[in-house]
Amino acid sequence: MRLVTWNINSIRLRIDLLRQLDAVMAPDVLCLQEIKVDDPLFPLAECRAMGFDHVAFHGMKGYNGVAVLSRRPIEAERRLSWCDRDDRRHLAVRLAGGVEVHCLYVPAGGDIPDPDINAKFAHKLDFVRQITDWYAAEVRPEDKVILAGDFNIAPLPTDVWSHRQLLSVVSHTPVEVELLNRWQAAVPFVDAVRHFVPPEEKLFTWWSYRSADWQANDRGRRLDHVWVTPALAPALRATLVAREARSWLRPSDHVPVMVDLDI
DNA sequence: ATGGTAGCGTTGCTA
Numbered sequence: 492m493r494l495v496t497w498n499i500n501s502i503r504l505r506i507d508l509l510r511q512l513d514a515v516m517a518p519d520v521l522c523l524q525e526i527k528v529d530d531p532l533f534p535l536a537e538c539r540a541m542g543f544d545h546v547a548f549h550g551m552k553g554y555n556g557v558a559v560l561s562r563r564p565i566e567a568e569r570r571l572s573w574c575d576r577d578d579r580r581h582l583a584v585r586l587a588g589g590v591e592v593h594c595l596y597v598p599a600g601g602d603i604p605d606p607d608i609n610a611k612f613a614h615k616l617d618f619v620r621q622i623t624d625w626y627a628a629e630v631r632p633e634d635k636v637i638l639a640g641d642f643n644i645a646p647l648p649t650d651v652w653s654h655r656q657l658l659s660v661v662s663h664t665p666v667e668v669e670l671l672n673r674w675q676a677a678v679p680f681v682d683a684v685r686h687f688v689p690p691e692e693k694l695f696t697w698w699s700y701r702s703a704d705w706q707a708n709d710r711g712r713r714l715d716h717v718w719v720t721p722a723l724a725p726a727l728r729a730t731l732v733a734r735e736a737r738s739w740l741r742p743s744d745h746v747p748v749m750v751d752l753d754i
Numbered sequence: 755a756t757g758g759t760a761g762c763g764t765t766g767c768t769a
Contacts, residue, residue: 500769501761525769527762553762554769599769611768643769700759700769744760744769 496639498745522594526556595640627677650713680718
């Protein structure tokens with residue numbers, strides 16, 4: 492099974508790039524974040540035309556929104572929410588065969604890394620704390636569960652272009668990294684991408700739009716992740732970060748992350 | 755130290 496996660500940053504604006512991604516990578520399961528469309532306007536027919544017969548989505552007008560496109564039957568879906576908000580960041584589907592796939596979009600957290608000053612940062616920390624407690628209670632190592640999405644946190648020094656310069660930048664602050672590690676340890680989850688790419692190797696999935704030339708200095712961060720439960724770790728076969736997608740016409744600021752599993 | 759771009763949907767908010 493080939494799973495791809497991608498923060499698409501508007502599914503309607505980038506429906507042609509979605510077709511391009513499908514043609515190039517042919518995923519069996521595609522997790523999308525920031526679809527930025529309310530449910531009645533979701534491009535369901537276009538997704539079906541690509542061969543995704545099973546589609547779950549939970550969107551809203553203008554912001555956020557997540558979707559799972561699948562060639563395998565989706566037997567059940569759950570729309571989850573955290574911090575008493577209904578902001579469409581978490582969609583869980585059970586696929587035929589029993590594997591559960593969770594599509595996640597963790598809050599970005601604003602600019603100032605101080606929860607006392609910046610309510611968005613406080614929300615991000617609360618979101619991760621709540622979801623950690625939930626996974627600790629709900630998921631066991633022997634369960635077959637995949638988490639995929641934009642976690643908006645780059646945990647390793649090699650997950651950012653400059654560890655030193657990003658220590659005080661939201662996405663790589665010590666408090667966020669510690670919370671992400673605590674979340675991962677709660678089951679524990681296996682980082683499916685770092686399972687194949689050694690930790691000393693720089694690896695990014697996002698490059699800011701606010702740069703004249705994203706390739707010139709390669710100031711990226713690894714914000715998008717795929718985690719699996721220990722039960723699925725032996726099934727991991729390969730991973731790929733589709734860096735070339737950042738050079739597509741009118742690209743998302745995130746690129747697709749692929750994981751192949753023998754399931 | 756600062757400001758830079760993109761998307762949504764119309765004016766400022768979010769990233």
